[in-house]
Amino acid sequence: MSIGFLGAGKVAQTIVRGFLLADIIPAAQMTASAPTSRNLKVIKEMGVNCTNSNKEIVTKNQTIFIAVKPNMVSNVLKEISPAVTHNHMLVSLAAGISVEFIESRLPVGARVIRAMPNTPCGIGEGATMYTCGSAVKEEDKILTEKYFRSLGYCMEGDETMIDAVMAVSGSGPAYAYIAIDALADGGVKMGLPREIAIKLAAQTLLGSAKLVLQGDKHPSELKDDVCSPGGTTIDAIHQLEKGGFRKCLIEAVEAACLKAKELNTINMQQRK
Incomplete structure (x- = not known):
């Protein structure tokens, strides 16, 4: 299964680096987007496919990692919403952005997961907690566990804990x-x-x-x-x-x- 990253900054780079180290998915099956080619330089050097189109990420991948800065999430969701279907699983890595907020900007029934990883995920020694939205399926949880366990410690938790998790292990x-x-x-x-x-x-x-x-x-x-x-x-x-x-x-x-x-x-x- 291919993976798309909305955003190509340090968060996306960390996750990609960890996936490649764990051999969980080849670089050729990952694509990242950013507004300019300059922002894609580092992730492109990892062998990841690159595009300037967020919509292309959604149309060509079923698993989407939202890896943009928190203040950009709203606009990105508004842009991709028309292309999001029930076949997509969206994993948000943005601090301070709730599942409720993300679901409110997407079609009803969107499968949304919020995760809080940290930078040691890039070397397989990370710590991640994730929480699931109302439409998430059991197979989504299994896939999420597979991805984040390849990066280190991983657990599911209630969303009320996510901000504290960010403050302890994220920061x-x-x-x-x-x-x-x-x-x-x-x-x-x-x-x-x-x-x-x-x-x-x-x-x-x-x-x-x-x-x-x-x-x-x-x-x-x-x-x-x-x-x-x-x-x-x-x-x-x-x-x-x-x-x-x-x-x-x-x-x-x-x-x-x-x-x-x-x-x-x-x-x-x-x-x-």
Whole structure:
């Protein structure tokens, strides 16, 4: 089955890269659209077919990934709506855009799925939650699971959780990169070469994450395992607590989630 991408930016590129890595579908069976050839350059280099026509994506593919920026979704849906039939499955990757909003811009009975992947999907280590619209069939769920499980962890969930998912795992890689960069800066300050400090920091986060995922201990227990009484790590944890490390991460997730809810509210009001 062929796949079409409405949009050829970083989100589409990530999903395409992950599909190719997992050998889930060949590049020749994927097509992406963008307004100009310049926007298609990167995805074209992956071997994906390209077009400047959104309608062509819909007429030539049954599975459509909506991978445009949230503020462009409304116009794109209006453009493709006349070509959408009950044979299409549309998977939206846009943050802050509800299933209800998408369904309201498409013919009655459109099969709509909303998914929230993240950038590690491009290397098969992603995290994705998806939620289904009212007309989605069981075979649509099976196909969606197949696609996103090839990119990493995948689960179905209620749409009320999607904005929080976006704030934790969708935006989460950015928080992790800041943590890696900051750890590396600390290493450089204390005498490590930059290249070594970055590799040590990145591998440390990777290994720590695997211990959480593969073990049966809560993160706080794993943290306690590293903190010897009167040792160096507990002093470091004390500094993190003084700086509000936990508070900052919690508030970052809250801010991202509220922003996503705000985007959906604005879009729904514009529809009315």
